[in-house]
Amino acid sequence: MSIEVPAGILPGEHLHALRARLRGDLLLPGDDGWDDARRAWQLTVDQNPTAVAIPADVDDVAIVVTAARRFGLRVAPQSTGHAAGALRSLDDTILLRTSRLRDVDIDPAVGTARVGSGAVWGDVAAAAAMHDLAAVAGMAASVGVVGFVLGGGVGWLGRSHGRGIDSVLAVEAVDARGRVLRIDRQRNADLFEGLRAGIAPVIVTAVTLQLHPLAEIWAGGLMWPLDRAADVVHAWHAWIGAVPDTVTSLVRVLRFPPLPDLPEAMRGQQFVAVEAAVHADAEEVAALLAPLRALAPTVDSMRPMPPAELATVHGDPPQPSPAFGESVLLAELSEAAVAGFLDAALAPASGALLSVELRHLGGALTPDVPGDALAFAVGIVPVPEAAPEVAAAAKAFARALDPHAAPRAMKNFTERPGDPERIYGSDLARLRTIVAAWDPEQVIAAGHPVLD
Numbered sequence: 222m223s224i225e226v227p228a229g230i231l232p233g234e235h236l237h238a239l240r241a242r243l244r245g246d247l248l249l250p251g252d253d254g255w256d257d258a259r260r261a262w263q264l265t266v267d268q269n270p271t272a273v274a275i276p277a278d279v280d281d282v283a284i285v286v287t288a289a290r291r292f293g294l295r296v297a298p299q300s301t302g303h304a305a306g307a308l309r310s311l312d313d314t315i316l317l318r319t320s321r322l323r324d325v326d327i328d329p330a331v332g333t334a335r336v337g338s339g340a341v342w343g344d345v346a347a348a349a350a351m352h353d354l355a356a357v358a359g360m361a362a363s364v365g366v367v368g369f370v371l372g373g374g375v376g377w378l379g380r381s382h383g384r385g386i387d388s389v390l391a392v393e394a395v396d397a398r399g400r401v402l403r404i405d406r407q408r409n410a411d412l413f414e415g416l417r418a419g420i421a422p423v424i425v426t427a428v429t430l431q432l433h434p435l436a437e438i439w440a441g442g443l444m445w446p447l448d449r450a451a452d453v454v455h456a457w458h459a460w461i462g463a464v465p466d467t468v469t470s471l472v473r474v475l476r477f478p479p480l481p482d483l484p485e486a487m488r489g490q491q492f493v494a495v496e497a498a499v500h501a502d503a504e505e506v507a508a509l510l511a512p513l514r515a516l517a518p519t520v521d522s523m524r525p526m527p528p529a530e531l532a533t534v535h536g537d538p539p540q541p542s543p544a545f546g547e548s549v550l551l552a553e554l555s556e557a558a559v560a561g562f563l564d565a566a567l568a569p570a571s572g573a574l575l576s577v578e579l580r581h582l583g584g585a586l587t588p589d590v591p592g593d594a595l596a597f598a599v600g601i602v603p604v605p606e607a608a609p610e611v612a613a614a615a616k617a618f619a620r621a622l623d624p625h626a627a628p629r630a631m632k633n634f635t636e637r638p639g640d641p642e643r644i645y646g647s648d649l650a651r652l653r654t655i656v657a658a659w660d661p662e663q664v665i666a667a668g669h670p671v672l673d
């Protein structure tokens with residue numbers, strides 16, 4: 222590769238020279254398609270990088286990283302931009318969108334998937350389902366595989382199969398010097414350990430995932446009008462104390478806005494809901510759900526489904542959205558924490574939020590996720606002027622749960638730059654050493670960086 226430029230100088234023609242070297246695209250401000258290329262899934266974030274690279278293959282990734290280093294620029298890898306709010310400034314940065322590296326190859330003989338780093342969970346779930354296999358995926362089909370696993374990754378198979386990162390067998394990547402690497406427990410093992418703890422001082426180009434034999438799972442939701450919230454939340458709390466690890470569930474308060482494109486039964490309505498995924502046969506499911514069904518839900522959508530349909534259960538929007546979320550990892554799901562959740566969920570300020578929820582953790586997530594439950598609040602910001610009210614409501618919800626907080630925060634649910642000590646805990650010093658060794662010039666710009 223020959224893009225010879227004096228270090229630290231960035232005349233526009235060097236970026237044009239870089240563009241000419243790529244099989245994929247490099248967009249600069251003002252180019253046709255610039256706004257689409259820089260747009261994150263999280264629409265409240267306005268990304269203004271120096272350029273956007275959309276590599277067509279691994280060679281392109283290596284060329285971009287090598288050139289950026291020579292130009293004195295950083296490279297921010299991004300798949301969907303769900304976590305765009307966690308990135309620092311994109312000044313002097315090439316945003317590298319992985320959207321074209323989206324191949325998914327299933328090896329049914331060993332039950333694995335090799336997944337390009339631009340793939341989202343919907344891609345993997347659909348391909349795996351063809352072989353009666355399931356991935357430890359996120360709850361939303363639109364979430365990127367790589368960003369999800371780098372944040373641990375907790376979905377509907379969490380309590381039964383662990384975190385998303387626990388299913389990662391190997392990683393292919395380009396490092397900050399443009400070298401193509403294979404990373405697993407044997408090769409570049411320090412990087413593998415770092416990736417498992419949530420850092421990526423490399424550009425991931427593909428991951429190999431262990432899939433799990435699973436053709437069908439019971440899942441869905443039970444819903445009641447909001448005035449049943451106290452009964453339902455307390456009943457759910459008692460219920461999760463008795464269920465096996467084959468049950469992953471959450472309780473939530475939902476307030477749907479009066480939008481015309483919502484189904485009439487939801488439009489402008491408020492509910493308390495329990496959503497669950499259960500590995501069991503119909504008889505066992507009926508026995509397990511009996512205590513909740515005794516509360517006479519007005520909606521009961523629990524049914525057997527292929528795992529690829531799990532992404533419909535939580536009802537996350539399939540398209541880019543402007544949202545503001547706050548989370549608190551709860552050390553222990555005590556009576557006091559549940560009462561705190563109920564008070565916060567029913568507080569008038571929470572009327573500005575679409576959903577507040579408590580996700581039951583534990584099971585196979587223990588001890589890697591150091592808490593019993595995750596409290597999460599999210600509101601849609603329909604117009605920029607609504608942002609202060611939605612943000613204040615989400616923050617008030619999180620403050621109310623703070624007395625019950627674990628010392629750690631969950632990376633995937635920390636939507637803006639957070640305290641690295643809380644995100645990485647006692648791993649932080651070791652992770653800083655790994656980043657300093659692999660990317661001493663900090664060419665790779667990651668969300669929630671460990672170095673300043």
Ligand SMILES: Cc1cc2nc3c(=O)[nH]c(=O)nc-3n(C[C@H](O)[C@H](O)[C@H](O)COP(=O)(O)OP(=O)(O)OC[C@H]3O[C@@H](n4cnc5c(N)ncnc54)[C@H](O)[C@@H]3O)c2cc1C
Nearest residue numbers: 298300301302303304338360365368369374375425667668
């Ligand atoms: C609607 C919605 C639902 C969600 N549901 C869940 C859920 O059920 N469970 C859960 O655990 N989380 C969930 N999340 C959180 C989500 O997992 C994180 O936001 C995650 O970081 C998104 O990954 P991404 O690749 O889509 O995002 P991106 O913003 O594209 O990437 C996030 C970060 O990952 C790193 N990264 C991405 N690609 C690469 C790469 N190729 N090489 C190196 N680093 C890379 C970068 O640091 C990047 O800033 C949800 C988020 C949303 C918005």
